[in-house]
Amino acid sequence: MARWVSNTSYSRTRPVWILSMVLPLLFSTAGRAEKIRTAIPSASIHYLSLYVAEEKGFFREEELENEIVSIGGPTGIAALLSGAVDYSGAGGSGMRAVISGGAPLKVIMFQTERVTWYLVTGPNIAKISDLKGKTVGVNALRDTTDTLLTRYFEGHGLAAGDFNRVALGTSPSTVIAALKSGVAEAAMLDPASIVRAEREGIRVLAFLGDMFPYPFQGFAVTEKKISEIPGQIKRWLRAVIRSLMFIRDDVEGATDVAIKRLKFGSIGRALVSDGIRRYIKSLPEGVPGLPSPGALRSVIEYDVRVPLKIKEEIPVDRLMNLKFVEEVRKQLESKKSSERTR
Template sequence: MVSKQFKAIGASVILTLLSPLLLPAQEARIGNPGKSLNFFIFDLAREKGFFREEGLDLKVISMNCDIAVKALLTGDLDASGCVGSASRVIATQNVPVKTVVWLFKKPTFYVVSKPEIRKGADLKGKTVGISSFGSDTDLSIKVFAKLNGLDPERDIKRIPLGPTSTRLAALKGPSIDATPLSPPYHIYAEQMGFNILAYVGDFLEFPQSGFSVSESVLQNKRVLVKKLIRGTLRGLQLVRENRAETVRFIAKDYSLSQGIADRVYTSILPGLSEDGTATEKGLNTMVESIAIALKREVKIPTSRLVDYGLLREVQAELGHSPGSR
């Protein structure tokens, strides 16, 4: 009789543990602009099965960020990795969209220069490549110039050149003298003999990469959003605590050597969010950068950009102490 009771209890425990695996997975449609090292934590979490273990069937759709934000509003997407575009639209059009979790609290790029330029002040009279006017790279160069006693409008010439790979190619030629580069391109540049003048996160703070959702999804699909946040936080924790596994993934997924992948890991570590939030300072910088890009004043509280309600719930459930914003 006792043996039967224990068997019944054991079966009940097993069913409880397996129930998330036995239930049909909940589909989650995620819009992303494309493969990027800034989003590798999400890709790593997918490979490790963290979202699947949460009962999510992720449908990742590659799309332009402006389209992704519109798709959030029409309900065609549940979440989007286009947090920068979402923040810009929130600030300018007051749309019902919020970012619910961040991957990086600081930017991941570095200011790189030709060998003869040894310090920031040496950029006087030089030409600097940026991705576009009003972009994060543009803002970083302006701030870097000011910190080194230069007027970014008069003492340097900034020219828009597009993506990181194009800017590195330009740095090898005569057209520019310096440019911000993200991993692994700043490592390639250093190997070619160029100088790393600064890590942008040491003098400028704003968040990068994460997930934004519509307020409708936030209200009506709370369980889905919590599962997405939980899988993301587990990915962040893995990256922070397991260097070897993270380096293995970066090398494999981005076709890098182990040595380069290890240096990429070192370079992105200072920018990682500890708990999925961005700092208040970083969010304010984001609002300021939006105003600079639009060339007009933007008045919006940072609380319009984010909603950490479900993130705090997940942190409590995982036993994580929320970091300070």
């Protein structure tokens, strides 16, 4: 009888004992997640990868707890250098800061192989030659958008002096309003904004990504992080690259995340999905993150040398450290190959 009571007592206390052993392990595992901050220029489809990595648990699987903050351009690079953020999506500004001010940072990846911008026009423009003598909107005078549009127009018989330029900034609402009011006859918009623009009568004239390979959406880190925490960089890269592959391979799943996190308002699901499909036209086949050598030369030319008016060649390793993304790409390619052979 006494033994029966003892066993009953044990059976009643066993769940509590097990929980007392398991819960500390669970909490200690969660406690190992490193808190990091990633800065992006804006909450848009261009940076949907960060939100997908959070929602699908890719950061969590790498024991990272990521916080997304919107800080773009030179301000985003200043935040990176000060330690306020760990990763910055202002790769172009970062590379120019390296050359013009000796900033101790490197670009570690590019999300796309090609630019994601689309050339859009008002209703009276049907072809590039119609823009002769007209005003074209750019983000800022002599910036990357200005340089790329000039290059694109030259390839279609329109010289740099054949059209006027006006700086419109980066707000899609401002660009659309300028096109509708006639302040500008043409401008560039990102894939998500195209959806809204077409609803308001704006015409899509061309996809600039068809022009030539030009990596886009570069992410930078400090040289201090490269030397002190290289493992974290590889884990961050793995999460983001897996996210890009998810977006490319599962548009509907990516649409779910976009609707939840990017707050599109009245834009319906079908239009959001269309914006994502337009975006993934810029992604390479296979594992993204490491552009081709020709593409890297293009981004140095048009993001750095042309804006800063530099004549001499700039070596890739002065601006970028791509060894981590190369390692991660090989790992993911090996994993995909193993899955196909099962």
